[in-house]
Amino acid sequence: MVAFNKVILMGNLTRDPExxxxxxxxxxxxxxxxxxxxxxxxxxxxxxxxFVDITVFxxxxxxxxxxxxxxxxxxxxxxxxxxxxxxxxxxxxSKHEVVAQYVTFLPxxxxxxxxxxxxxxxxxxxxxxxxxxxxxxx
Numbered sequence: 001m002v003a004f005n006k007v008i009l010m011g012n013l014t015r016d017p018e019x020x021x022x023x024x025x026x027x028x029x030x031x032x033x034x035x036x037x038x039x040x041x042x043x044x045x046x047x048x049x050x051f052v053d054i055t056v057f058x059x060x061x062x063x064x065x066x067x068x069x070x071x072x073x074x075x076x077x078x079x080x081x082x083x084x085x086x087x088x089x090x091x092x093x094s095k096h097e098v099v100a101q102y103v104t105f106l107p108x109x110x111x112x113x114x115x116x117x118x119x120x121x122x123x124x125x126x127x128x129x130x131x132x133x134x135x136x137x138x
Contacts, residue, residue, distance in 0.1 A: 005079045011035035019122035029061035056100040073106030
């Protein structure tokens with residue numbers, strides 16, 4: 001049987017990224033992402049929000065911790081992972097989370113001037129892609 005596990009989400013951070021390091025020194029950041037869906041039910045416009053835990057590793061983890069904060073928009077591309085553990089009271093816990101391979105920062109919302117067609121944008125370098133883009137006109 002062939003398997004495929006890929007997730008692409010766009011939403012807003014629900015909390016500031018928390019950066020920590022594994023015993024071997026590998027950076028790991030975790031944050032929450034709120035992804036909303038708008039739909040019409042009869043004549044009424046409704047919105048449904050899904051809250052997703054995101055985990056990101058290595059240099060991207062450090063960049064996320066440095067440049068992202070609660071309320072900022074991001075596009076996360078990665079894989080779905082299921083984790084199980086036992087808490088301090090001995091209860092079994094489990095959750096699904098997304099392990100990010102790529103995180104793209106969305107521009108800060110600063111009113112109409114922040115829209116790309118008006119020359120606004122972000123104040124930081126993007127985390128991905130890992131390669132350098134050629135200069136304009138090259």
